[in-house]
Amino acid sequence: MPSTHMQNEHQTSRRTFLKGATGLLATVAGLNVVDPQISSGQPTAAFSLPLGVCTSYDKAGLLQRLGYSFVEESVGRFLIPDAADQYEMNRRLLQKTSVPVRSYIYFFPGSLKSVGPDTHHEAILQRADLALGRASACGSKNIVFGSGGSRAIPDGFDRNKAKAQHIDLCRKMAPLAEKHRVTLAVEPLNRGETNFINSLADGVDIIRAVNNPWFRLQCDIYHMLKEAESPDEIVKYGQYITHCHVAEKESRTAPGVKGDDFRPYFRALKQINYRGGLSLECNWNDFDAEITRGIAVVKQQLADV
Template sequence: MQADKRIKRRDFLTYTTGILAGLPTFNILGQPSSSDVPAAGFTLPLGVCTSYDKAGLLKRLGYSFVEESVGRFLIPDEGGDAQFEKNRLALAEETFPVRSYIYFFPGKLKSVGPDLHHEAILARAEVALKRAKECGSKNIVFGSGGSRAIPDGFDRATAKAQHIALCQKMAPLAEKYGVTLAVEPLNRSETNFINSLAEGVEIIQAVNNPWFKLQCDIYHMLKDNESPDEIVKYGQYITHCHIAEKQKRTAPGVMGDDFRPYFRALKKIKYTGGLSLECVWTDFDSEITRGIDVVKKQLNDV
């Protein structure tokens, strides 16, 4: 009994001394105490913006989803019904999700300026959203920088009002089909309207619909030197993310960019949505293999 008391007293003194000294502490079984066990790293569902024929490879590498093109996979244009049905069947057979879509509508369909195409945009959007629902997808990225580019000399306030008016009609369609529209700010070399998370949120707040949210593209943020702090500031609106390296839009690991400051911001807002590699590829198979390892490591580091 006295020996047991001495052992317990010794363990207690070792434990408390360790706390005071800031050293790792252990329980009586020699295991680290719960407060000293490293927290699990940050993880997110990872995908790649590519064609669905890469689904098998992505699945083997440990990705969680494909991000397809509206025009190529949902085919909302006239005459696309048969091919869409083939795509939908391929999705069912592969059992690997298409979580999201890019390239919502082409630049020739203008949302702002003297010649508007709002009715055509809304018609295309409804078909795309309906088909995205049929595919079990979560969102469509609303970038379309050519469509929203403000013509030279055209009044910016008028353009902004035109775009908001379109979005106010489009958001109820997203709500109808249960597929979120993710407004994507683009860097200034690609378009001259909605170039930051703050500008994207201005549109989102004007629309005021829970199915109309924000896309966070780390590549575009890097290109325009937009701080990771903006992610924290507007985190409540973010529903989906893209990533690529700054200089040439290469895949993570090609140039060695450090994304950790942006990942820390996403972790801080408790982001749980998807993160897609949207990149310019030189050697697709090798770059997506390295890319997932690089992204997972940097996520784990934060």
Template sequence: MNYKIKQQDRRTFMKRSSGIIAGLAAGSALTETLAFGVAKPLYSIPLGVYAGYSKANFLKESGCTYIEESVAGFLIPPDGDEQYEKNLRQLKSENFPIKSYVILLPGSLKTLGPDANHEAILQRTELVLKRAKECGSQYVVFGSGTSRIIPDGFDRAVAKAQHIELTKKMAPLAEKYGVTIAVEPLNRGETNFINSLSEGVEIVDAVKSPSIKLLCDIYHMLKEDEPATEIVKYGKHIVHCHIAEKESRTPPGVKGDDFRPYLSALKKINYKGGLSIECFVYTDFEKEAKRGIEVLKQQLSEV
């Protein structure tokens, strides 16, 4: 009898001990959760690459969610309307979205100065916006630095007024077709007008249209030594972003630039738009573009 009692006591002790241990483990986990908080999801945004649409399949397989094309390469190609129709059919067949188009204007069309040609620009812009809508695209980037260079000796205030007047005329067209025009600040090596986010916002604020917004290009910000805090300051205007390394406009991962301060600023404003690698020269496009996407995903995960 005593032996049985001892056996029962031993079993009871083991059960209680197991319960205590489990409770301590659960308590430890709870304490850890309370101390450190629930694990936050990693910050991620849609990533794309500026490239010809022939690269669509490769970019899709490389982890991109969209491609960025050029106005002259896709919407108004040198071979004319027939080529555009072919491009449109390919887009519908591939079903890989073009989010945005760069280089709205050729350098021969001036937005300001004595040779400003607003009528021709507005005709071109309407066609671009119409076709961008047909393609299901969201943005047309208004950088076109050569078009907006203020000529030597030309009054800067007059030039700015000309550019704002033109952009105000573009706004109803953008609203009509449901495509946003994103004003792009460029570094002073490319143009002498609209070289910072603050100067881009001056144009956006002057136009006052929901279809005229701001593009944030981290490459140009780096070239101008523009701090990441400017992204936070003007975040409410930003709808689209570009990125490349500072020295030679290479994709992320070539020189090893650390973009995390700028990516952290995008996270702080809860930016959910696209981030496009915009480079014009590659040593090996497929290798460098794929590596660029990988590097951006890694750096985004660390902010």
């Protein structure tokens, strides 16, 4: 006959089993979904992304010391500067420094029109070919295709015709990106900056018409906030997103200045398993202080999701 001690052990084991089985049934019923990493005692890895800042490359050393991964430069300042020898100087500096230029903004000026009664497609394509070739030589991943002034539809001009003009240009531009192996990232902008391509859906409409894997989508959380665009749109169009920007809604300030909560948008990026870059593209009042606070705020909010 089993001893009293053995009986007690058996009863304890049975209670433990029944408790575990009840928990398992609740989980299967959808009442208690447990993260397997947590249940096994393993820590859940915090969500993180390569972080950068849209600024001049002379800030690279400071950004690196603060923990940023890259600089996002300007096409006009870094790749196609006014001074003939400045690009080569920029490239040599880049080769001596361990901080990459991952991406570029300000693709081409508003004076080069992609839509309207007088377009400048050939000049745009020549500039695109040069910029993409130089970006490739610098080891960069993408160029942001915003250029809101260029694509602004003139008053009274037929919107369908403007859209067709823009798609025609993009269909010619995408093979240049493919040739140089640098992605073009279409950037929706809020309606305060342009009247064409104002949402992720608008951007994807153009991308689908072009149908080239080197022609993708830029997700700018600042513009999404200005347009009251839901984080759900990131999930909906996540397969197209190649690069991201962030800034606070009211005055495009750096994260941490006003205290905006970006976590719903970061949660959506996590949901689509986004692993591209995230740049602070902001209006600066105190650059050094704001980039220091900004990286801490962004890292914490990413970790929170």
